[in-house]
Amino acid sequence: MSRTREPPTLRHRNNHLPYDVVLNILGQLPVKSVMRLRCVSKSLYSSIASPDFISTHLSNINNNNNINHGNAHVVHIESESTRVINRQVCMVALARTFDRISEIGVPFDFPTRCVQIVGSCNGLLCLADYPPGNVVYLWNPSIRRFKKLPHTCLGLLKYVTLGFAYCSENNDYKVVRTSGSSLSTSEIEMYTLSSDSWKRVEISVAIGVIFCKNLVSPIPFVSGALHWMASMNEENRMTETDIMAFDVNSEKFRKLALPHGSIYGPLLQRCLASYRGKLAFFEQSGFQYSIWVMGDYGVVESWNKLFVVPFERVSCWVSLTDYGSLLVWYRNDQANDQAEGQGFKHAVIDIETLQEKKDPDIQHPSYVATFMESLVLLDGTNAESY
Numbered sequence: 191m192s193r194t195r196e197p198p199t200l201r202h203r204n205n206h207l208p209y210d211v212v213l214n215i216l217g218q219l220p221v222k223s224v225m226r227l228r229c230v231s232k233s234l235y236s237s238i239a240s241p242d243f244i245s246t247h248l249s250n251i252n253n254n255n256n257i258n259h260g261n262a263h264v265v266h267i268e269s270e271s272t273r274v275i276n277r278q279v280c281m282v283a284l285a286r287t288f289d290r291i292s293e294i295g296v297p298f299d300f301p302t303r304c305v306q307i308v309g310s311c312n313g314l315l316c317l318a319d320y321p322p323g324n325v326v327y328l329w330n331p332s333i334r335r336f337k338k339l340p341h342t343c344l345g346l347l348k349y350v351t352l353g354f355a356y357c358s359e360n361n362d363y364k365v366v367r368t369s370g371s372s373l374s375t376s377e378i379e380m381y382t383l384s385s386d387s388w389k390r391v392e393i394s395v396a397i398g399v400i401f402c403k404n405l406v407s408p409i410p411f412v413s414g415a416l417h418w419m420a421s422m423n424e425e426n427r428m429t430e431t432d433i434m435a436f437d438v439n440s441e442k443f444r445k446l447a448l449p450h451g452s453i454y455g456p457l458l459q460r461c462l463a464s465y466r467g468k469l470a471f472f473e474q475s476g477f478q479y480s481i482w483v484m485g486d487y488g489v490v491e492s493w494n495k496l497f498v499v500p501f502e503r504v505s506c507w508v509s510l511t512d513y514g515s516l517l518v519w520y521r522n523d524q525a526n527d528q529a530e531g532q533g534f535k536h537a538v539i540d541i542e543t544l545q546e547k548k549d550p551d552i553q554h555p556s557y558v559a560t561f562m563e564s565l566v567l568l569d570g571t572n573a574e575s576y
Contacts, residue, residue: 213237217246221313221332221563244565245361248312251564262513263291265315265561268554269406270304278305280315280331281551282561285513288538288550294331297576298338301325307557308365309354309408313564316354316365323350326365328383328573332563337573343388344369344377351401353409353416355438360384363566364438366391366416368401376401380441386572391436393443398422399434406557407509410464413487414439417446417462417469433462433471449482449493463510470510477501481510481541497541505537509558514541517550517558 207215216224216238224247228235237243255262262285267278278296283289296305300319308316308326318326324347329336344367353366363383370376376399378391393399402419403409410417420434433446452460452473459474471482471493479499486492505520515538522535534555538547567573 213243217250221565225333239569241569244568248564251562255562263561264511264558266552266556266558267305267307268556285511286515287547288552290551297336298327307408307559308352309411310559310561311354311356311363312566313562314363314566318352322347323352330567333565333568335567335573335575337570339381340387342379343390344379351403351418355411355416357438358414359439366436391441404461406555407461408559410462412464412469419460419462447490461507464512465510466512472507472510474507499539499541499544512560516541519555
């Protein structure tokens with residue numbers, strides 16, 4: 191009987207690839223492939239879960255996304271669940287057309303039927319109940335891990351807004367929560383993933399700042415800062431509207447002026463967004479939308495009205511993706527069953543070409559955020575797997 195020959199890779203160990211070359215190859219692979227290869231050995235498992243490898247893999251993904259931005263994705267979730275139970279489902283879709291790619295079940299429950307996407311950074315989603323915005327989760331669906339944030343340090347929450355950001359200086363993630371109303375001074379706290387705790391944040395630029403929440407769109411994170419539309423309450427009266435920016439690296443607020451020439455109107459018709467990595471200001475006047483973009487961040491003179499999008503009927507702004515797709519909804523006069531969410535129709539408009547796609551694969555008012563795959567949260571010691 192002939193002896194079975196060993197595979198060449200086992201017999202000639204000196205032909206193995208160097209370990210750093212193997213890690214370099216893994217750093218170029220999709221998330222699902224990397225996750226499967228973790229089981230090859232304990233050393234590989236440990237290396238893949240290390241902060242250095244996660245950061246390198248993320249950098250490679252971002253570089254590829256910059257080249258192939260036409261294939262960018264968004265995730266959207268119904269602002270109010272139409273399901274029997276409170277467990278939601280996220281839809282992954284193409285950023286330009288909102289064509290559905292897949293469904294992802296949310297692996298945790300909320301105490302209310304209303305859920306908001308607070309934000310999305312590097313493949314990590316932040317979800318919260320609404321109202322009151324007390325229950326907050328960080329979730330990476332690509333690696334099937336999530337983390338519930340600890341309770342607030344502010345006490346009783348009211349009229350909450352939430353923002354989610356990435357801190358580039360120390361490779362950390364932060365959630366900012368404001369609580370207050372026109373009758374009280376806003377309180378602010380910030381959660382940091384590395385410390386897994388909240389702390390209070392003070393506003394030094396003004397007294398009586400009222401932070402305003404976008405309808406169903408996350409607070410935009412641009413140039414290292416979160417941005418709110420805000421009103422100033424002086425002597426029990428609203429005096430002006432500005433942009434409040436919170437720099438997540440310095441952990442300080444600053445005021446930014448709105449564009450000169452913008453039209454004053456209700457805050458629900460004036461919103462902030464991110465467009466191609468720059469701060470964008472959206473305003474509605476009658477049957478048209480004007481979109482301003484700040485070319486040089488922080489310089490009020492660099493605001494430019496780049497796009498005017500006309501409509502034949504009154505519509506409501508839902509979201510502007512970073513790639514220039516404007517999602518709106520309008521009343522569907524032909525619907526008979528408005529109780530099931532069919533009283534509204536959605537449309538997607540390319541703000542650069544004004545081409546409109548009617549009836550995208552969205553049936554209900556939904557929160558929308560950018561989405562990508564990553565390994566972020568894989569090294570989280572307090573995160574749960576499912």
